[in-house]
Amino acid sequence: MDDSLSLLRKYWGYDGFRGIQREIIESISSGKDTLGLMPTGGGKSLTFQLPALMMEGTCLVITPLKALMKDQVESLVRRGIKAAYIHSGMPHDKAMVAMENCILGAYKFLYVSPERLASQSFLAKLSHMKVSFVTVDEAHCICQWGYDFRPSYLQIATIRDILPDAPFLALTATATPEVARDIQRVLGFREENVFRMSFFRSNLAYKVCDAFSRYEGLLHALREYPGSCIVYVRSRERSKELADSLSFDGFSATYYHAGLEQQDKDLRQDAWQRGEYRIMVATNAFGMGIDKPDVRLVVHVDVPDSIEAYFQEAGRAGRDGKPACSIIVIDKRGLVPISTKLEQAFPCIDYIRDSYEKVCCYLGLAVGDGFNVTREFDIGRFCRTFGFFPNTLRNALALLDKAGYIEYHDEEEAVSRLHIRAARDELFRSIDDRCRLVVMSLFRNYGGLFVDYVYMDESLVARDTGLSADDVYHTLADLSKAGLVSYIPRKRLPRVTFRCRRVETSDVVLPYNVYKRQKDAYEHRLKAMYRYCSETHECRSRMLLRYFGEDSSDRCGICDRCESQSSETLSEEEYQEIRGRLLALMHRGPVLAWELREVEHSEAKLTEVLDIMQAREELLMDGAYVCLNKQKDFSNKQK
Numbered sequence: 001m002d003d004s005l006s007l008l009r010k011y012w013g014y015d016g017f018r019g020i021q022r023e024i025i026e027s028i029s030s031g032k033d034t035l036g037l038m039p040t041g042g043g044k045s046l047t048f049q050l051p052a053l054m055m056e057g058t059c060l061v062i063t064p065l066k067a068l069m070k071d072q073v074e075s076l077v078r079r080g081i082k083a084a085y086i087h088s089g090m091p092h093d094k095a096m097v098a099m100e101n102c103i104l105g106a107y108k109f110l111y112v113s114p115e116r117l118a119s120q121s122f123l124a125k126l127s128h129m130k131v132s133f134v135t136v137d138e139a140h141c142i143c144q145w146g147y148d149f150r151p152s153y154l155q156i157a158t159i160r161d162i163l164p165d166a167p168f169l170a171l172t173a174t175a176t177p178e179v180a181r182d183i184q185r186v187l188g189f190r191e192e193n194v195f196r197m198s199f200f201r202s203n204l205a206y207k208v209c210d211a212f213s214r215y216e217g218l219l220h221a222l223r224e225y226p227g228s229c230i231v232y233v234r235s236r237e238r239s240k241e242l243a244d245s246l247s248f249d250g251f252s253a254t255y256y257h258a259g260l261e262q263q264d265k266d267l268r269q270d271a272w273q274r275g276e277y278r279i280m281v282a283t284n285a286f287g288m289g290i291d292k293p294d295v296r297l298v299v300h301v302d303v304p305d306s307i308e309a310y311f312q313e314a315g316r317a318g319r320d321g322k323p324a325c326s327i328i329v330i331d332k333r334g335l336v337p338i339s340t341k342l343e344q345a346f347p348c349i350d351y352i353r354d355s356y357e358k359v360c361c362y363l364g365l366a367v368g369d370g371f372n373v374t375r376e377f378d379i380g381r382f383c384r385t386f387g388f389f390p391n392t393l394r395n396a397l398a399l400l401d402k403a404g405y406i407e408y409h410d411e412e413e414a415v416s417r418l419h420i421r422a423a424r425d426e427l428f429r430s431i432d433d434r435c436r437l438v439v440m441s442l443f444r445n446y447g448g449l450f451v452d453y454v455y456m457d458e459s460l461v462a463r464d465t466g467l468s469a470d471d472v473y474h475t476l477a478d479l480s481k482a483g484l485v486s487y488i489p490r491k492r493l494p495r496v497t498f499r500c501r502r503v504e505t506s507d508v509v510l511p512y513n514v515y516k517r518q519k520d521a522y523e524h525r526l527k528a529m530y531r532y533c534s535e536t537h538e539c540r541s542r543m544l545l546r547y548f549g550e551d552s553s554d555r556c557g558i559c560d561r562c563e564s565q566s567s568e569t570l571s572e573e574e575y576q577e578i579r580g581r582l583l584a585l586m587h588r589g590p591v592l593a594w595e596l597r598e599v600e601h602s603e604a605k606l607t608e609v610l611d612i613m614q615a616r617e618e619l620l621m622d623g624a625y626v627c628l629n630k631q632k633d634f635s636n637k638q639k
Helices: 002-012 021-029 044-054 066-078 092-103 114-118 120-126 151-160 177-186 214-224 236-248 262-273 307-314 338-345 349-362 379-386 390-402 424-429 433-445 458-465 469-481 516-534 540-547 560-564 572-586 593-598 603-615
Strands: 034-037 058-062 083-086 109-112 131-136 168-172 194-196 204-210 228-232 253-256 279-282 295-300 324-330 374-376 406-413 416-420 454-456 485-488 492-498 619-622 625-628
Touching (some): 002 021, 021 034, 034 177, 044 058, 044 131, 044 168, 066 083, 066 109, 092 109, 092 120, 109 114, 114 120, 114 151, 131 151, 168 177, 204 214, 204 540, 204 560, 214 236, 214 324, 236 253, 236 279, 253 262, 262 279, 262 469, 307 516, 338 390, 338 516, 349 379, 349 390, 379 390, 390 406, 424 433, 433 458, 433 469, 454 458, 458 469, 469 485, 516 540, 540 603, 572 593, 572 603, 572 625, 593 603, 603 619
Parallel strands (some): 034 168, 034 194, 058 131, 083 109, 131 168, 228 279, 228 295, 295 324
Antiparallel strands (some): 374 492, 406 492, 416 454, 619 625
16 A cells, blocks of 8 residues: 555645545455445545556546536646546537547546446447446435435446446445445445445534524524535525525625526635635535535525435535534424425326326427427426426426436536637637637637537636636627627526337326335435434434444534533443333333433433433334333343
8 A cells, every 4th residue: 555655645645544545445456346435525536536546447437416527527637637527518529539538548537427328339438448447426326215316327237247347436425224235236246345434523513403483593503603604495596585685684695506507606616615705505406526624504494305415415514623513493383294295205196197298298299209309398487387386396307207208407508509600811800819819729629610510618718718718608709799600608408308209198107116115215214304303312413323324322412412411420320220210111111202201300311321222222212102122132231
């Protein structure tokens, strides 16, 4: 590992590894299929970037996030490391050039989306590449009953036939023990090989705030915890409304969601990271790959749908190791009923069939038509026309996507196109210095501009010229108005692609794995999240650790539950005495939680004993009742 340390110092400037980085690097370097479970901010990217530099060939990195691809490739290039990425919005010829260069050994890293693995032309090129190993980022997306399942991830294992000698490195920050086993099974690991980093964050206080209104609870948190903050909300509309309200009340806030133009996203994110805004109000589209270590506070004003999602988003606070806080705000109305959330996330089959029929009619497809047809889909106009709620409709379309009827692209970014209409001499006679700068960059980076429309990227021209992407856009728009070029700017628009011909509405069927299994798993995760929010005694950090399979009987000391406990110490004798009384009380069967107070007058000591027994799985909670776990041994246990 001497080589790895020298590379670590050379490219990253670090003198040593953190956590389980060294163990993962050694494992994948020795050719073993490896699963790394590391919390957000644990340094996952280093575990594949560094060994790839030590090994011959190109590291194939599969990730679902285009923005993360771009950020990591740019970061590697700044360090002098050759890297490239391919995504769905890239022109075909540019993607082919990147793959040809990988075959020639020009790149150490090739980042691709999982959807790319369905392309036969990509697989054909891949078979000629020298691949050192395959990295699967966000590997929890493989699990069909996990919280963020993506069908495209099931394609990944098929490339083992093309790359039989390349080991797989799977990485995720949010996997329960069951999901970890499923990842290894689906990816075809030759043997089980998991490295787990403790998810415990000693500097991060987890809290649930029960306020008169969620907005008042948010204001209280912002006043109590100074510093950079992320506020998570459920809807795009809510992100803007809340940012405007905070700005009106004197806070420096902006907002972020998936529907913004990429340029607008970049401007807002960069301004927040530089500290121009204290607060970023965002949907869950914000956060992946964000490297801002001094976030002091993360607030959820809408309860997340799963502990996995919450843990990942909460973990963006306090990456610098200094004290930070993550708060879920609940108002006087309490939690939204689970049945309501289930109905929104998994609408009934009649609703899904009705959605399918109306979308087909709206897009002008008759029964038997539509194979591989793609249509722009204005979801706002559709909902106004047919009386649908956007969020529930999106969930119905996502289920139709997973069932194989359609591909739904929610406001996917199209690529800009440009065609130079003027003759070369006329063009240069008619433009000023800034236009000349842009045009010369276009000539350097793109061919065939005088012949036909060519796909182009404003950000590439911006980097090449030193102008902003906004300046490039306005320059090309001015040239287009002057009739010298024809410029079609990129735009964000939802699209629907029909994977099969339109079927009769009554023939729309959702397989068990797509609907019932997913719905049951969602309900299970939602109940776990609600238990976390409703728990009044147990240390919140310990609850989170136990969910991810990490056994700990220690209290964090900084969450709201620990803070509410008195400083009374519990001796070994007191623990055994109180535990004995509890066992005797519950020996006859389940008891109501409030009845346990009869056992001990000190609520703090009683709570500590209950926490320890629950962590050891001696007790089971069933609604308002507590009972003994019959499968456990109740012989005398030390505290």
